[in-house]
Amino acid sequence: MVTSTYRVDADLKKQAAELYESMGMSLNTAINVFLRQSVKEQRMPFQPSAAPVAPALPEAGTVAANGVVYQGLDDRGYPIVSIPGRMIAEPKRDADGTPVLPQSWKD
Numbered sequence: 001m002v003t004s005t006y007r008v009d010a011d012l013k014k015q016a017a018e019l020y021e022s023m024g025m026s027l028n029t030a031i032n033v034f035l036r037q038s039v040k041e042q043r044m045p046f047q048p049s050a051a052p053v054a055p056a057l058p059e060a061g062t063v064a065a066n067g068v069v070y071q072g073l074d075d076r077g078y079p080i081v082s083i084p085g086r087m088i089a090e091p092k093r094d095a096d097g098t099p100v101l102p103q104s105w106k107d
Contacts, residue, residue, distance in 0.1 A: 067084040068083055
């Protein structure tokens, strides 16, 4: 048995150790499992990939099948949409204007 030293981000090491402890093994055991499987398969035992790419947004002015119109992005990068009135539910209100929730919404 030999001892090896690797540089790993402290937070990543902590999270990985907690994960593997929840599976009943130490981080050391998990690393050995990874290395043994790599040698057995003669490759990495998983397919490395880049982070998922966010789906492309439609062009401004695009109208969805339900009538929602995509207008673009605001200054913070959030989408701006126009929602048709028929899709907006207006709640009933009591005498002083307070919205009244449906009875079906009881605890």
